[in-house]
Amino acid sequence: xxxxxxxxxxxxxxxFGSTTVVDNFNLxxxxxxxxxxxxxxxxxxxxxxxxxxxxxxxxxxxxxxKGKPMNGVPxxxxxxxxxxxxxxxFPHMTVAENVAYGLKLRxxxxxxxxxxxxxxxxxxxxxxxxDRYPKQxxxxxxxxxxxxxxxxxxxxxxxxxxxxxxxDAKLREELxxxxxxxxxxxxxxxxxxxxxxxxxMYMSDRIVVLDHGKVEQIGTPEDIYxxxxxxxxxxxxGKSNGFQxxxxxxxxxxxxxxxxxxxxxxxxxxxxxxxxxxxxSVYVRPEYISLEKVGSMQETAEEAGVNSISGxxxxxxxxxxxxxxxxxxGSHIITVxxxxxxIISFAEGEPVKLSWNAYQANIFPRKEA
Amino acid sequence: MPQLKRSKGLIAxxxxxxxxxxxxxxxVLPMIYMLMISLREDMGRGAWTLVSYAxxxxxxxxxxxxxxxxxxxxxxxxxxxxxxxxxxxxxxxAAPKMxxxxxxxxxxxxxxxxxxxxxxxxxxxxxxxFINNTLMSLGIISGPLRLLYNELxxxxxxxxxxxxxxxxxxxxxxxxxxxxLYKAAGILGASRTKQFFSIxxxxxxxxxxxxxxxxxxLAMSSFVTPALMGGTSVKVLPVLAYEQMMASxxxxxxxxxxxxxxxxxxxxxxxxxxxxxxxxxxxxxxx
Ligand SMILES: Nc1ncnc2c1ncn2[C@@H]1O[C@H](COP(=O)(O)OP(=O)(O)O)[C@@H](O)[C@H]1O
Ligand SMILES: [Mg+2]
Numbered sequence: 087x088x089x090x091x092x093x094x095x096x097x098x099x100x101x102f103g104s105t106t107v108v109d110n111f112n113l114x115x116x117x118x119x120x121x122x123x124x125x126x127x128x129x130x131x132x133x134x135x136x137x138x139x140x141x142x143x144x145x146x147x148x149x150x151x152k153g154k155p156m157n158g159v160p161x162x163x164x165x166x167x168x169x170x171x172x173x174x175x176f177p178h179m180t181v182a183e184n185v186a187y188g189l190k191l192r193x194x195x196x197x198x199x200x201x202x203x204x205x206x207x208x209x210x211x212x213x214x215x216x217d218r219y220p221k222q223x224x225x226x227x228x229x230x231x232x233x234x235x236x237x238x239x240x241x242x243x244x245x246x247x248x249x250x251x252x253x254d255a256k257l258r259e260e261l262x263x264x265x266x267x268x269x270x271x272x273x274x275x276x277x278x279x280x281x282x283x284x285x286x287m288y289m290s291d292r293i294v295v296l297d298h299g300k301v302e303q304i305g306t307p308e309d310i311y312x313x314x315x316x317x318x319x320x321x322x323x324g325k326s327n328g329f330q331x332x333x334x335x336x337x338x339x340x341x342x343x344x345x346x347x348x349x350x351x352x353x354x355x356x357x358x359x360x361x362x363x364x365x366x367s368v369y370v371r372p373e374y375i376s377l378e379k380v381g382s383m384q385e386t387a388e389e390a391g392v393n394s395i396s397g398x399x400x401x402x403x404x405x406x407x408x409x410x411x412x413x414x415x416g417s418h419i420i421t422v423x424x425x426x427x428x429i430i431s432f433a434e435g436e437p438v439k440l441s442w443n444a445y446q447a448n449i450f451p452r453k454e455a
Numbered sequence: 456m457p458q459l460k461r462s463k464g465l466i467a468x469x470x471x472x473x474x475x476x477x478x479x480x481x482x483v484l485p486m487i488y489m490l491m492i493s494l495r496e497d498m499g500r501g502a503w504t505l506v507s508y509a510x511x512x513x514x515x516x517x518x519x520x521x522x523x524x525x526x527x528x529x530x531x532x533x534x535x536x537x538x539x540x541x542x543x544x545x546x547x548x549a550a551p552k553m554x555x556x557x558x559x560x561x562x563x564x565x566x567x568x569x570x571x572x573x574x575x576x577x578x579x580x581x582x583x584x585f586i587n588n589t590l591m592s593l594g595i596i597s598g599p600l601r602l603l604y605n606e607l608x609x610x611x612x613x614x615x616x617x618x619x620x621x622x623x624x625x626x627x628x629x630x631x632x633x634x635x636l637y638k639a640a641g642i643l644g645a646s647r648t649k650q651f652f653s654i655x656x657x658x659x660x661x662x663x664x665x666x667x668x669x670x671x672x673l674a675m676s677s678f679v680t681p682a683l684m685g686g687t688s689v690k691v692l693p694v695l696a697y698e699q700m701m702a703s704x705x706x707x708x709x710x711x712x713x714x715x716x717x718x719x720x721x722x723x724x725x726x727x728x729x730x731x732x733x734x735x736x737x738x739x740x741x742x
Contacts, residue, residue: 139638139642140641140642141638141641160641161638161641161642162641162642162643162644162645162646163644164642165644166642167642168638168639168642170635170638170639172633172635174633174635174636174638174639175639176636176639176640176653176654177658177739178657178658178739187640187643187645187653188643188644191643191644191645191649192644219738219739232639235639235643239643239644245642
């Protein structure tokens with residue numbers, strides 16, 4: 087049996103003038119799934135969402151929602167729900183009227199509208215605000231009402247375009263938790279757009295990482311973080327230490343390489359093949375690097391598959407559950423994150439040894455400059 | 456610090472003085488003088504009397520002209536609204552350059568004196584004018600249409616002079632509408648037409664009301680256009696006041712007519728404002 091998808095994008099392409107803003111976008115979203123489009127500002131997230139919504143037509147490719155081709159179908163005939171960064175509540179309508187807007191257009195009876203509005207306002211936990219106007223609400227309340235308005239028509243697909251970006255940090259966390267809970271309870275297929283990687287990780291079943299209109303990787307948050315498909319994904323999602331290096335050799339498990347600053351490393355082998363002399367980028371996450379005092383008892387002996395270098399502590403930052411240490415090793419500046427421990431403390435200027443497993447170093451062909 | 460604040464306030468007051476003097480000198484004082492003329496005998500110096508006002512309200516002739524003035528002003532408002540709204544809509548969604556160009560185009564007739572503009576209309580609308588000649592040579596009509604020296608002519612002339620106020624007032628309020636509201640309405644299922652009636656129109660009410668008030672007040676007090684485009688048969692209050700003062704030399708009656716015009720304009724605008732500024736309107740649009 088073939089799987090049925092709620093949303094299918096086949097080779098979607100969009101140009102504005104001579105610039106291609108969305109290039110060869112392919113995606114299938116399952117029923118009830120929450121998929122996030124993640125990428126820096128200007129990478130084409132909103133453009134793609136607008137094509138899904140029907141505000142823009144793709145130049146090429148097919149767009150299918152619930153098995154029906156949507157090319158050429160106007161937004162008002164697509165039966166979707168959408169939440170915008172700027173809330174976009176109708177300022178001349180009360181909360182109840184805003185929420186009822188879509189139901190009225192669907193010619194739902196008055197008594198049913200009343201019931202459904204009351205129910206959805208309960209769901210977003212704002213049942214007492216029915217007669218207020220949007221400008222009398224806080225940002226968080228407005229966005230909850232906007233979510234209620236989008237959900238009340240029971241849309242086949244919910245689109246959210248950076249819904250939390252205008253809220254302050256605390257509220258953002260609160261509301262994303264709530265959106266996730268709602269999404270899972272209702273089971274509505276959802277596409278969520280954000281430039282915030284933590285938000286994307288938190289919200290999604292799968293993340294689509296975009297850069298310059300191109301899909302860099304589609305995968306679960308864990309995949310994206312642990313197995314980045316490209317150098318861009320490694321740099322964009324999470325913190326990374328990047329090195330420019332040249333392949334010098336390798337065995338069946340590892341590549342040997344030498345950084346431009348002259349240090350030698352090994353990195354795990356993946357599907358891609360390299361030849362000696364190939365220029366590559368190597369990335370290591372700060373939390374996979376272990377930090378030891380030079381000459382301490384625990385100092386580990388050199389072993390195969392472990393990279394280690396020595397350096398000097400430059401800067402220490404206490405960040406609650408972990409500390410971030412900036413270490414200068416030769417001409418490399420390396421960021422290390424280590425659990426905070428009151429027993430082992432480092433001082434700025436102290437010599438240290440850094441080490442990490444070769445399998446925790448990811449290697450990519452050098453990006454074109 | 457408080458001293459500094461007080462001196463700042465003082466400077467602000469001083470800066471207002473020249474403007475206040477001009478308003479007082481050319482507007483308030485002449486108005487008071489006119490009021491005296493209408494209420495006292497002997498060019499505002501003699502005994503108090505209401506005889507000019509009594510005259511206005513006893514003779515239905517004056518009230519008929521008042522009614523005609525109001526009626527023509529209302530027609531003008533409606534025509535300006537119907538013709539101006541689409542222009543304003545076009546302007547509000549046009550690129551900045553285009554918006555500038557349209558603003559210039561609708562303002563440019565005002566670079567020419569209203570007298571000359573009205574003579575232009577005579578050339579276009581007259582019995583032997585452009586429109587009648589074209590229609591007759593095409594055989595659509597056999598004799599000239601009466602487009603001038605009647606109420607139609609006055610409304611055409613007033614619309615020409617005043618539509619710019621309507622367009623600018625409405626486009627300003629249309630421009631302030633967040634365009635994402637249309638996306639929100641569209642995705643909820645509203646067609647273009649439904650979007651217009653549920654979003655565009657209600658949110659442009661402040662512009663419509665401002666434009667209506669402006670056009671109505673200016674139409675009520677228009678003198679040159681009704682005089683030139685209406686001829687002798689379509690008399691309005693400002694023309695009548697002028698005639699009383701300049702031709703009949705009855706300054707007291709002329710001044711009383713001027714105050715009748717002022718009073719009825721203020722009254723009608725106030726009633727209009729009361730009617731449109733409902734509780735809901737105030738809640739939505741007051742800042
Ligand atoms: N209507 C448009 N005309 C021309 N260029 C546009 C238009 N809309 C977006 N763009 C360009 O397309 C790119 C992608 O925009 P967008 O999809 O809004 O990015 P994102 O939402 O990821 O920040 C940007 O470079 C933007 O400048
Ligand atoms: Mg965007």
